[in-house]
Amino acid sequence: MTVLSQKLFEDLCAGRRRALSRAISWVESDAPQASALLEEVYAHAPQPWVIGITGVGGAGKSSLVPHLARRLAAAGESVAVLAVDPTSPISGGALLGDRLRDSSGQQDPNVFFRSVATRGGQGGLATCVADLVRVAAAAGCKTVIVETVGAGQSELGILQVAHSIVLVAAPGLGDDVQAQKAGVMEVANVMVVNKADRPGAQDVQASLSQALQLSEKTAHLTEGVNEIAGDLPVWHPPVTTTIAIKDQGIDTLCTWLHAHRDFLDQTGRFEKLNQEHVLRRMQAYFNEVVQRRLRERTDQLGLDQRLRSQLAQDKADPLAIARQLADAVLASPIASQQVNEFRP
Ligand SMILES: Nc1nc2c(ncn2[C@@H]2O[C@H](COP(=O)(O)OP(=O)(O)OP(=O)(O)O)[C@@H](O)[C@H]2O)c(=O)[nH]1
Ligand SMILES: [Mg+2]
Structure with a gap:
């Protein structure tokens, strides 16, 4: 641990915002000092509660999140918001003035906002976001909101760092259908129909509720926790409405989120999810390590060139x-290398 990373770690633990900002920059840019810092962070900061917020563009995620964060911080606990956009170029909004952002215009000393500008280095984006979450935990945040933009594989990957996943839909966007396509419906724990002031909100709510009860398994379940005789309770995603621009419906959303958190604790799911997440991240690193070593081996054996000439033939079967x-x-x-492949 260098003097620099030791000092930053201490400032981070003292809850200094600038230290948190700096630590996030180190991690997202894969700075050389980041590895030593992360080692300390993982050793000392407990896993916080991670709430993932997703939904198609324009649904109102960014409008909703500041209100949600403030409400969650109302009890005096610090909350961090990490807004991750895997589709935007790295030189885009995240670097140009959107680093600290609270679209509601009201600042809360217990809420920390940050747009994340990274595609993730080794191990991928989800692994990098998981590291950032832990960094926020070291700064005293017991709750971290991860807001994702866009729909697709990378978005689903990011959601894999979350314990409670909120899907935000809104009338006029065809969200119910799009969300199902993206596979988010299956993983969401709380559904929000935002823009409840707009026509069609009730229809979206009804179609989401209906979609959630399509299967035989779920048809008889009620929203939230369902006690099952002789077995662990199960969670059925509630569908709730909000008007983000008027700060309405956020209390109910918070109540559902806390209920989900309690459910995770009571059923041991919180710990189990942590174990699943860490296993997945280890696998992501493992895949990188193996691929890199295999590439090196191919080069060493000169196989690439030999095969290239085979491939050049007309009847080559790739x-x-x-x-x-x-x-x-x-x-x-394949010799196991002594060099540190990650976190040099
Ligand atoms: N009428 C109405 N408009 C809303 C509400 N919430 C957000 N909006 C508006 O909807 C538009 C999109 O909101 P955003 O919060 O930027 O949506 P987003 O989901 O973050 O969108 P992306 O960042 O593009 O994924 C903005 O013009 C908001 O002012 C609401 O509750 N009612
Ligand atoms: Mg947004």
């Missing part, structure tokens, strides 16, 4: 040649 390559690489021992 799958057969790929198999040959795999056989050759896997048959030769």
Whole structure:
């Protein structure tokens, strides 16, 4: 641990906002000092409660999140908001003045906002966001809201760091259908129909509720916790409405979120999710390590060139040649390297 990272870690633990800002910058830019800092952070900061917020563009996520964060911080606890946009170029909004943002215009000393500008280095974006969440925890945040933009694989990956997932929909966007396509419906724990002041909000609410009860398994469930005789209770996602621009419906949303958190604690799911998340991140790193070593091995054995000439032939079968390559690489021992592949 360098003097610099030790000092930053101490400032972070003292809850200094500038230290949190700086630590996040280190981690998102994969700075050389970040690894030592993260080691300390993981050793000392407990896993916070992570709320993932997702939904198609324009649903009102950014309008909703500041109100939600403030409400969650009302009990005096610090809350961090990390807004992650995997689709925007790194030189985009996140670097240009959108670093600290609270669209409601009201500042709360217990709420920390930050747009995250990274695609994630080794281990990928979800792994980087998980690191950032822990950094926020070191600064005293017991709750971290991760807001994601866009729909797709990367978005689902980011959601895998969350314990409670909120899907934000709104009338006029066809969200119920789009959300199902993106596979978010299956993972969401609380559904929000925002823009309840607009026509069609009730229809969206009804169609989401209906979609949630389509399967035989869920048809008889009520919103929230369902006690099951002789078994652990199950959670059925509630569908609630908000008007973000008028700060309405946020209390009910908070109540559902706290109910979900209690459910996670009571059923041991919180711990289990943490274990699943860390396993997934380890696998992401593992895949990177293995791929890198295999590439190095291919280079060492000069296989690439040999295969290139085979591939140049008209009747070359790429799958057969790929198999040959795999056989050759896997048959030769791959030395375990002493160099640190991650966090040098
Ligand atoms: N009428 C109405 N408009 C709203 C409400 N909430 C948000 N809006 C408006 O809807 C638009 C989109 O809101 P955002 O909060 O930027 O939506 P978002 O989900 O963050 O969108 P992306 O960042 O593009 O994914 C803005 O013009 C908001 O002012 C609401 O409750 N009612
Ligand atoms: Mg937004």
